[in-house]
Amino acid sequence: MRWETVIGLEVHVQLRTRTKMFCGCRTTFGDPPNTNVCPTCLGLPGALPMPNAEAIRLAARGAIALGCSVHPTSVFARKNYFYPDLPKGYQISQFDRPLATAGRVAFESPERGRVEVGITRLHLEEDAGKLVHDRFPGKTAIDLNRAGTPLAEIVSEPDLRSPAEARAYLTTLRQILVYAGVSDCSMEQGSLRVDANISIRRPGDPKLGTKAEVKNLNSFANVERALEAERERQVDRAERGERIAQVTLLYDAGTGQVRELRSKEESHDYRYFPDPDLPPLVLASEWIAEQRAGLPELPEARRARLEVAYGLPAYDARVLTSEIALAEYFESVVSAGVEAKTAANWVMGDVMTTFNESGGFPVEAGRLAGLVTLVRDGVVSHQAAKRVYAELAQHPGEEPKGAAERLGLVQVSDQGALTGWVEQVLAAHPAEVARFRGGETKLMGFFVGQVMKRSQGKADPKGVQRVLQEKFG
Amino acid sequence: MSAPAVAAATGARLVAAEASSLNATLHWSQALLDAEARRVEASPGGPLHAVPVAIKDNIVTTDAPTTCASRILEGYVSPYDATAVTRLRSAGAMIAAKTNMDEFAMGSSTEHSAFGRVQHPLDPSRVPGGSSGGSAALVAAGVVPAALGSETGGSVRQPASFCGVVGVKPSYGRVSRFGLVAFGSSLDCISVFGRTVDDASKVLAAMSGHDPLDRTTLERPAMVPPAPRRDLSGLRIGLPREYFPADLHPGVAAAMERTKTAARELGAELVDVSLPNSPYAVPTYYIVAPAEAAANLARFDGVRYGPRKVGPGGDIRALYQATRGHGFGPEVQRRILVGTYVLSAGYYDAYYGKAQRMRARIAEDFRRVFAGGVDLLLTPTTPTPAFRAGEKTEDPVSMYLADIFVCAISLAGLPALSLPVGRTEGLPVGAQLIAPLLEDERMLAAAAALERVVAAEAEVR
Numbered sequence: 001m002r003w004e005t006v007i008g009l010e011v012h013v014q015l016r017t018r019t020k021m022f023c024g025c026r027t028t029f030g031d032p033p034n035t036n037v038c039p040t041c042l043g044l045p046g047a048l049p050m051p052n053a054e055a056i057r058l059a060a061r062g063a064i065a066l067g068c069s070v071h072p073t074s075v076f077a078r079k080n081y082f083y084p085d086l087p088k089g090y091q092i093s094q095f096d097r098p099l100a101t102a103g104r105v106a107f108e109s110p111e112r113g114r115v116e117v118g119i120t121r122l123h124l125e126e127d128a129g130k131l132v133h134d135r136f137p138g139k140t141a142i143d144l145n146r147a148g149t150p151l152a153e154i155v156s157e158p159d160l161r162s163p164a165e166a167r168a169y170l171t172t173l174r175q176i177l178v179y180a181g182v183s184d185c186s187m188e189q190g191s192l193r194v195d196a197n198i199s200i201r202r203p204g205d206p207k208l209g210t211k212a213e214v215k216n217l218n219s220f221a222n223v224e225r226a227l228e229a230e231r232e233r234q235v236d237r238a239e240r241g242e243r244i245a246q247v248t249l250l251y252d253a254g255t256g257q258v259r260e261l262r263s264k265e266e267s268h269d270y271r272y273f274p275d276p277d278l279p280p281l282v283l284a285s286e287w288i289a290e291q292r293a294g295l296p297e298l299p300e301a302r303r304a305r306l307e308v309a310y311g312l313p314a315y316d317a318r319v320l321t322s323e324i325a326l327a328e329y330f331e332s333v334v335s336a337g338v339e340a341k342t343a344a345n346w347v348m349g350d351v352m353t354t355f356n357e358s359g360g361f362p363v364e365a366g367r368l369a370g371l372v373t374l375v376r377d378g379v380v381s382h383q384a385a386k387r388v389y390a391e392l393a394q395h396p397g398e399e400p401k402g403a404a405e406r407l408g409l410v411q412v413s414d415q416g417a418l419t420g421w422v423e424q425v426l427a428a429h430p431a432e433v434a435r436f437r438g439g440e441t442k443l444m445g446f447f448v449g450q451v452m453k454r455s456q457g458k459a460d461p462k463g464v465q466r467v468l469q470e471k472f473g
Numbered sequence: 474m475s476a477p478a479v480a481a482a483t484g485a486r487l488v489a490a491e492a493s494s495l496n497a498t499l500h501w502s503q504a505l506l507d508a509e510a511r512r513v514e515a516s517p518g519g520p521l522h523a524v525p526v527a528i529k530d531n532i533v534t535t536d537a538p539t540t541c542a543s544r545i546l547e548g549y550v551s552p553y554d555a556t557a558v559t560r561l562r563s564a565g566a567m568i569a570a571k572t573n574m575d576e577f578a579m580g581s582s583t584e585h586s587a588f589g590r591v592q593h594p595l596d597p598s599r600v601p602g603g604s605s606g607g608s609a610a611l612v613a614a615g616v617v618p619a620a621l622g623s624e625t626g627g628s629v630r631q632p633a634s635f636c637g638v639v640g641v642k643p644s645y646g647r648v649s650r651f652g653l654v655a656f657g658s659s660l661d662c663i664s665v666f667g668r669t670v671d672d673a674s675k676v677l678a679a680m681s682g683h684d685p686l687d688r689t690t691l692e693r694p695a696m697v698p699p700a701p702r703r704d705l706s707g708l709r710i711g712l713p714r715e716y717f718p719a720d721l722h723p724g725v726a727a728a729m730e731r732t733k734t735a736a737r738e739l740g741a742e743l744v745d746v747s748l749p750n751s752p753y754a755v756p757t758y759y760i761v762a763p764a765e766a767a768a769n770l771a772r773f774d775g776v777r778y779g780p781r782k783v784g785p786g787g788d789i790r791a792l793y794q795a796t797r798g799h800g801f802g803p804e805v806q807r808r809i810l811v812g813t814y815v816l817s818a819g820y821y822d823a824y825y826g827k828a829q830r831m832r833a834r835i836a837e838d839f840r841r842v843f844a845g846g847v848d849l850l851l852t853p854t855t856p857t858p859a860f861r862a863g864e865k866t867e868d869p870v871s872m873y874l875a876d877i878f879v880c881a882i883s884l885a886g887l888p889a890l891s892l893p894v895g896r897t898e899g900l901p902v903g904a905q906l907i908a909p910l911l912e913d914e915r916m917l918a919a920a921a922a923l924e925r926v927v928a929a930e931a932e933v934r
Contacts, residue, residue, distance in 0.1 A: 080771060082771065271767075272816075278688055
């Protein structure tokens, strides 16, 4: 490797509160423009900020989940700049005394195995509004519903070494924050946004290269793609002996290219200073300890527990814990009496497909357990069970047994019926019968398959095999 | 007198004040006054029942514009009332008028109003002080018994001194700033003018107390107007020598001598004290206040409210430049520039950082003196009586120095008041009483005792 890539990420997540950071307005996504606004979030003359205790609690929780130290005293600061979506002409953020610092996140790097990334800081801030360019021709409209939405900004150390690694870190970060109940982390709704800093250097060089900042990254896949494009551009310049300038780049998902912002657009001196409207944020150590104690089991711990407690393969444990909801569902299925590996297979298969499509679990754990029992008892075949599952997903009230019967999927183990189907199949395939008798015993599978087909999947495969063996015996 | 009668009489006095070119009001109407009277009549019995109170035009109200005497807010009407206004109304007061002021409370003469200067009620060629000059003039002219002003660095005490009325600045955090258009948020205090200490105390008490809408209000119950003291026996009053310079105006010096004598005769013990960092208060103030102001005034950008000017090029930058360039007067622009400069990367520590450290030392001086057994401090409020209009408008620093005795107290967040103690060449002189943090009541009680014995309207020699 001639060049080493160095990446650090700044992630903004929307805290899962009902109301805004400094006023009582709702944070609901998708309401009509400028309906969730008040004097404070509109920046009207004389209005003052009132900190949202729940936002502070969630940010502290997130910080603890990321291994940070939450500071007993932190300070809100004003970040000054003019932009039409910023009602006060400054954003209330935290600057030299953030809520939390010095955390770490362990994740599975695609290249380096288990890697730890340092978390420089986590601080609280308010979001800006939104400019709407396509509503009125030739004009820009402003929607301030989002102005004042509580955010936590999470800054990582430059510990990431490839675009794929950046993506893997983001996936883990998102998992942790969702598990901790801190944020929904939905990129579609803008509740998770990423800015990436990237530079290159010679392997072994302790100094960092000149970094570029890539903004406007609207999916984890695009973070990876944009960083790939920017890495290529930097390596190209470096190979040609050209200097790499410090730039801010916008990623265009349409073309897959990064575009340089005019330097004027980014020449900001934010003139941070402590916000005189807000006394320092003081958190009692007992309160911080309470938040720590209140954290649910985090993804890594749960993964380890699933492996040990249920004897699952590492892969299964990782897939099942990728979403907290999947892990919860899996454990409910097991407590309903299903053997762990069988439950894992179901959850990673049909259940996960439905979950990815609908975001939910239309077949409750108890009903799935009932279905699995039908398979175990030979009442329905595994193949048929998948069809029953699909049916149960459509009919919330229905019991597995009833559905299987209604669909005619209950297996037939009756000796007479099985013998009838077997005889029909043997009669229809004389050549294969001859080859089997000549020693080609692997044709057994073919005969079983033919019987299953003729019985429209209803024949009990074990019974079929027994009858076939008798016939050939 | 019934509330409607008070409203009618107040309206008549406002008409007369307008006819005399005082230019103290920006918005008022008989219809609004009558509406206030009807509201008060419907729920009688508050401690301020039917008392007409004028409000400085940087305190928001829903029934009249709030312009801060600036073009940039011309015609702006707030959709909500300031906490102070709501509380005054629940105490039975009637809002009489919105008063003229230095634009965004930046000034010491009420000459920096976009809507013309306010005249001194006793001498039209002189200034009433500022920035709350309109409120001071209305009380001095006898139009209303009390009025709200706002202080960032003496903007009530200084005009109270110039106009010969009582001006009280409470401890920072005792009156909610919710609805006070911010200038220097760490300094801003809604403050009160009254004809008497008692009037001012009652208005202050009605507004005071914790407000969940202002995180900087103190978790203390509302003030109770103190019973006036009969005398000052048992009180040790400090005279900080830095506030009695050799070049003090002779009329002011004479009035202070008379006040000291009166205090002694009332039984107070007067002691010499020192506040060595107070001489740095004005330069410190002119870094801290503009820094906060530059951020606080950023919201006036022509995007959401107020008159909008579209500049050449038609882009957003041009809109900001044209709107703010036309909307803000020269003194406001000067302070925004200063504030932006002192917070800039590379200058922050040399200016803002250093000013914050000095602010802490100034406050520490007061704490040390009070901890040393001094109950109150007594100083002149201003180095001179009211100056002539135009005298200082070309020289901002000489204007800033008009606040030399009031700034340090604002930086320290302490309660202080100005009490009229005499006249020199026909112009009022004020004495300043300063109390430890949250000892507003001690200060008001002592002021009431002094008020009874000093001949505030008599010429001093």
